[in-house]
Amino acid sequence: MTETVDCPCGSDLAYAACCGALHAGEPAPTAEALMRSRYSAYALGLEPYLLDTWHPSTRPAALNLAREKPAPRWHGLKILRYQPVDADNAFVEFVAKYKVGGGSMQRLRELSRFRREGGRWFYVAGEWST
Numbered sequence: 200m201t202e203t204v205d206c207p208c209g210s211d212l213a214y215a216a217c218c219g220a221l222h223a224g225e226p227a228p229t230a231e232a233l234m235r236s237r238y239s240a241y242a243l244g245l246e247p248y249l250l251d252t253w254h255p256s257t258r259p260a261a262l263n264l265a266r267e268k269p270a271p272r273w274h275g276l277k278i279l280r281y282q283p284v285d286a287d288n289a290f291v292e293f294v295a296k297y298k299v300g301g302g303s304m305q306r307l308r309e310l311s312r313f314r315r316e317g318g319r320w321f322y323v324a325g326e327w328s329t
């Protein structure tokens with residue numbers, strides 16, 4: 200992606216100035232920023248980034264994004280709530296829209312839990328709702 204392409208996370212910033220910097224190795228400053236970068240990673244198929252930002256206690260061995268046929272196409276992220284608990288724990292509630300193949304638009308709503316360790320934020324787990 201180029202510097203002028205809008206970031207998939209919907210921040211209205213260029214990808215390079217937003218999630219691109221995190222995908223390149225810069226640590227996320229907040230759990231919300233990590234959530235946005237993970238959404239963008241799903242949209243761009245960046246499985247290594249998703250696994251690297253998943254807390255080791257809950258991280259799966261693989262996601263197999265490349266095997267999903269047809270792959271979901273992500274169409275938008277809306278942050279509903281960002282709730283810091285303390286300096287190293289936070290919750291982010293979001294809705295992500297996606298389509299699979301020629302199907303109708305679907306919504307994924309999740310309350311995600313994040314933890315910061317060693318100065319880096321990690322996704323721990325999430326609870327889906329409708």
